[in-house]
Amino acid sequence: MGKQLSDENTYKIIGVYMFLPKGLGAGFFRICLPYGIMYCYIYVLRSLKDNNFYTGYTSNLENRILEHQKGQVKSAKHRLPLELVYFEGCINQQDATSREKYLKTTYGKRYIKKRIKKYLETIP
Numbered sequence: 001m002g003k004q005l006s007d008e009n010t011y012k013i014i015g016v017y018m019f020l021p022k023g024l025g026a027g028f029f030r031i032c033l034p035y036g037i038m039y040c041y042i043y044v045l046r047s048l049k050d051n052n053f054y055t056g057y058t059s060n061l062e063n064r065i066l067e068h069q070k071g072q073v074k075s076a077k078h079r080l081p082l083e084l085v086y087f088e089g090c091i092n093q094q095d096a097t098s099r100e101k102y103l104k105t106t107y108g109k110r111y112i113k114k115r116i117k118k119y120l121e122t123i124p
Contacts, residue, residue: 040096042103044086044112047079051123053112054079057100061087085116 041061045054045068054076058064064073065084071077090096102108113120 037091039089039091040093042088042090042096042099043084044103045076045082046085047076048081048083049079052079053085053109054082055100055103055108055112057096059093085119086112 038059040057040059041064042055042057043061043064045056045065046052047054054068056064056073067073068076068082069080071080076082088099090099103112
């Protein structure tokens with residue numbers, strides 16, 4: 001599955017399937033990562049039921065989104081359906097959990113709303 005780019009650098013291609021904002025359906029994206037580096041993702045989901053956000057982190061974004069969609073995450077199960085509206089990647093787990101905690105604060109929520117302002121304007 002890896003592709004040799006040079007004698008010194010070997011990369012792996014991973015696929016990420018994401019549920020995109022309303023009207024865009026879903027997509028499969030390829031990400032190229034150096035072998036041995038594992039990313040932790042901070043993600044923000046929007047509930048289509050109540051328009052509230054759910055913020056979390058994971059080392060496997062694709063699986064975590066699928067768990068949410070299947071209702072396997074207790075804290076968000078009652079808010080289905082959910083859509084992915086934002087995510088970030090960190091190489092270090094402590095950085096990811098710190099960022100997740102920040103995004104759950106008032107300032108973090110303001111940051112997300114500014115970051116996805118144009119998207120939020122399209123929601124009736």
